Amino acid sequence: MNGLEYLDRIAAALGKLPGIGRRSAERMAFRLAWEPDGVMRELGGALRDAQENVRLCPLCGSITTVAELPCKLCTNASRDSSVVCVVQDPSDIVALERTGAYKGRYHALMGIISPMHGEGPGDLRLQALIQRVEKEGFQEVIMALGTDVESEATANYIAELLKGRNVRISRLASGIPVGSGVGYSDAITLSRAIKGRQNL
Amino acid sequence: MNGLEYLDRIAAALGKLPGIGRRSAERMAFRLAWEPDGVMRELGGALRDAQENVRLCPLCGSITTVAELPCKLCTNASRDSSVVCVVQDPSDIVALERTGAYKGRYHALMGIISPMHGEGPGDLRLQALIQRVEKEGFQEVIMALGTDVESEATANYIAELLKGRNVRISRLASGIPVGSGVGYSDAITLSRAIKGRQNL
Numbered sequence: 001m002n003g004l005e006y007l008d009r010i011a012a013a014l015g016k017l018p019g020i021g022r023r024s025a026e027r028m029a030f031r032l033a034w035e036p037d038g039v040m041r042e043l044g045g046a047l048r049d050a051q052e053n054v055r056l057c058p059l060c061g062s063i064t065t066v067a068e069l070p071c072k073l074c075t076n077a078s079r080d081s082s083v084v085c086v087v088q089d090p091s092d093i094v095a096l097e098r099t100g101a102y103k104g105r106y107h108a109l110m111g112i113i114s115p116m117h118g119e120g121p122g123d124l125r126l127q128a129l130i131q132r133v134e135k136e137g138f139q140e141v142i143m144a145l146g147t148d149v150e151s152e153a154t155a156n157y158i159a160e161l162l163k164g165r166n167v168r169i170s171r172l173a174s175g176i177p178v179g180s181g182v183g184y185s186d187a188i189t190l191s192r193a194i195k196g197r198q199n200l
Numbered sequence: 201m202n203g204l205e206y207l208d209r210i211a212a213a214l215g216k217l218p219g220i221g222r223r224s225a226e227r228m229a230f231r232l233a234w235e236p237d238g239v240m241r242e243l244g245g246a247l248r249d250a251q252e253n254v255r256l257c258p259l260c261g262s263i264t265t266v267a268e269l270p271c272k273l274c275t276n277a278s279r280d281s282s283v284v285c286v287v288q289d290p291s292d293i294v295a296l297e298r299t300g301a302y303k304g305r306y307h308a309l310m311g312i313i314s315p316m317h318g319e320g321p322g323d324l325r326l327q328a329l330i331q332r333v334e335k336e337g338f339q340e341v342i343m344a345l346g347t348d349v350e351s352e353a354t355a356n357y358i359a360e361l362l363k364g365r366n367v368r369i370s371r372l373a374s375g376i377p378v379g380s381g382v383g384y385s386d387a388i389t390l391s392r393a394i395k396g397r398q399n400l
Binding site: 003004006014016017018019020026028030033034039041044046050051054055056065068071089094110 | 233250262289
């Protein structure tokens with residue numbers, strides 16, 4: 001292999017990451033090559049350590065380590081075991097935990113139903129969710145998915161699946177983001193905000 | 201370290217690459233974590249192999265391997281040893297080689313003079329260029345730098361350095377890109393195109 005072919009292999013792997021086009025992957029690979037003892041070594045070491053230590057929790061799908069399987073979010077007895085929050089992927093769990101406003105369990109689907117991207121219900125952790133609802137006896141399932149069409153369709157699909165299982169199904173409120181104004185919101189957001197209005 | 205701290209280390213390294221903001225680096229790190237045996241392994245392996253094998257040519261600064269130091273571009277006797285093309289970085293050499301229009305030697309500066317980014321003449325491979333001009337006896341130095349202000353200032357700085365060394369100093373033609381029209385070109389490009397007009 002010549003030098004460029006080594007870089008092409010790096011670029012090919014980088015190009016599989018979200019938001020990285022072929023051209024940016026190539027630029028990144030070149031940048032790595034300039035500093036064989038700098039960034040490349042740092043990234044290589046970080047990847048090696050993560051590969052050895054990082055795992056997804058077999059229960060909720062959050063990021064954890066080999067030393068904590070299942071993860072702390074699943075085993076912490078002080079968290080509310082009667083409610084589970086369904087999210088698209090592990091980074092959503094991090095975002096929700098940052099709020100400190102939720103103290104229940106989680107379940108990451110590892111995707112959403114997206115026919116456009118060839119992702120069907122079979123690609124998601126749906127069977128695992130149903131088994132957990134039955135086994136762990138959740139009283140409420142909160143859908144914390146996006147408000148785009150595919151995410152909402154996924155939430156509705158799951159709600160159908162869980163029907164008749166004696167569990168409350170809810171979803172996150174949708175409306176005007178904090179700090180924004182009525183004039184800046186689109187019509188669909190506003191009509192959601194009206195429908196979901198709260199008593200003062 | 202918990203799982204997220206491992207990902208933070210990956211994100212920190214990725215964030216040092218060009219065009220990668222903190223947020224995209226985090227998203228990429230999460231994406232890597234999902235597939236511990238897929239992309240992470242692939243990228244880790246590619247980095248490890250590149251780290252072992254890829255080097256910058258000590259003469260021209262192009263991408264090469266430990267097995268070829270100096271690189272083929274420098275040692276190939278069928279290339280023109282009377283002319284050297286000065287570029288900003290190794291990827292420019294790849295772009296120029298792709299044209300097949302140039303058969304001389306190269307010299308990558310590994311940057312340009314950019315006071316805004318704290319890059320001075322001392323950060324570039326300028327001494328090496330002067331030494332090569334003296335030792336290898338080039339008759340022409342072609343500046344193949346960009347047409348932005350900093351690149352042009354760098355080209356002028358180098359031209360000053362090489363003055364009185366009995367070497368022709370030229371730069372790439374600047375003008376209307378092939379496939380574009382007069383009406384689409386900005387005033388500076390057009391005035392360059394007029395100044396550099398060629399006989400038909």
